[in-house]
Amino acid sequence: MRAARARATAASRLAAACSLALLSLACAGTPAPLGPREPAAFDANDRVDYSATECGAQVLIFLPVMTNDRVARAMALIEQRAGDRYIANVRLRERWTYLVFGEILCTDVVAATYGPLKTGAPPRATDTGR
Amino acid sequence: MRVLATRALLALALAASSACASGWVDLSPTPPAGYANLGPAEGEACSTYPLALPWHQFFAFGAGDRLLRARQAAIASVPEATSLVDVTLQERWAYWVLFSRRCAVVRGDAIR
Numbered sequence: 001m002r003a004a005r006a007r008a009t010a011a012s013r014l015a016a017a018c019s020l021a022l023l024s025l026a027c028a029g030t031p032a033p034l035g036p037r038e039p040a041a042f043d044a045n046d047r048v049d050y051s052a053t054e055c056g057a058q059v060l061i062f063l064p065v066m067t068n069d070r071v072a073r074a075m076a077l078i079e080q081r082a083g084d085r086y087i088a089n090v091r092l093r094e095r096w097t098y099l100v101f102g103e104i105l106c107t108d109v110v111a112a113t114y115g116p117l118k119t120g121a122p123p124r125a126t127d128t129g130r
Numbered sequence: 131m132r133v134l135a136t137r138a139l140l141a142l143a144l145a146a147s148s149a150c151a152s153g154w155v156d157l158s159p160t161p162p163a164g165y166a167n168l169g170p171a172e173g174e175a176c177s178t179y180p181l182a183l184p185w186h187q188f189f190a191f192g193a194g195d196r197l198l199r200a201r202q203a204a205i206a207s208v209p210e211a212t213s214l215v216d217v218t219l220q221e222r223w224a225y226w227v228l229f230s231r232r233c234a235v236v237r238g239d240a241i242r
Contacts, residue, residue, distance in 0.1 A: 026224035034158040062225040097149040
C-alpha cells in the first residue's frame with residue numbers, strides 16, 4: 001500500500017516536471033542587418049525611402065509563428081528593392097494586437113536608401129580613426 | 131441560450147482585444163562626417179509579461195520603448211560612443227509557465 005502510494009507520488013511529480021518543461025520555451029530570431037554599413041559613401045541628395053511591414057503571430061502566447069524573424073524578412077524585402085543603393089536611417093515601429101487566444105505582432109520598417117557617390121566626389125563620412 | 135452564449139463570447143473577445151504601437155525609432159542613423167570606430171557594441175532591452183496567459187495583455191511592461199532602450203544600451207556599452215554603424219537587430223523570446231519575455235538585441239560598431 002505504501003509502495004503504491006510512493007509510486008503514485010513519484011509519477012505525479014514526474015508529470016508535473018514534464019508539464020513545466022513543456023511550458024518553458026525559448027528561441028531567437030535571425031539577426032537583421034540595418035546598416036549603415038562601412039565605408040559610408042553615398043550621395044545624400046539622392047534619397048529614396050522604402051517601407052515594408054512584416055507580421056507574425058504568437059498563438060496561445062507560447063507558440064511563435066513567423067514572429068522572431070519579421071524584421072529580417074522586412075529588411076530582405078527592402079534590400080531587394082534597393083539593389084545597390086546605400087541603406088541607412090532604418091526606422092522601426094512595432095505594433096501588436098491582443099486577441100483572445102494569442103497576439104499578432106507587426107513591425108513597420110522605413111529605410112532611407114541613397115545613391116552612390118558621383119565619381120570624384122569625396123566620401124560623405126569616413127572613419128578617420130580619431 | 132445559444133444566442134446568449136454567442137453574445138457573451140463576442141463580448142469577451144472584444145474586451146480582450148486591444149491594439150498598441152510603439153513610437154518610431156531610427157536604429158541606424160547616417161554617421162557624421164569624419165568619425166572614429168570604437169569597436170563592437172551590444173545592448174538588450176526586453177518587454178515583460180508577468181502573467182502570460184491568453185489575457186496577459188493587461189500586464190505587459192516595456193513593450194513600447196524596448197527598441198529605443200536596446201539602442202541606448204548598445205551605445206552606452208562603449209565609453210564615449212555617440213552612435214552605431216553596421217547595426218543588426220535580433221529578437222529573443224522566452225516563456226516560462228506564467229512568465230514571458232520578448233527581448234531586442236542591438237549590435238553594431240560604436241562610433242563617435
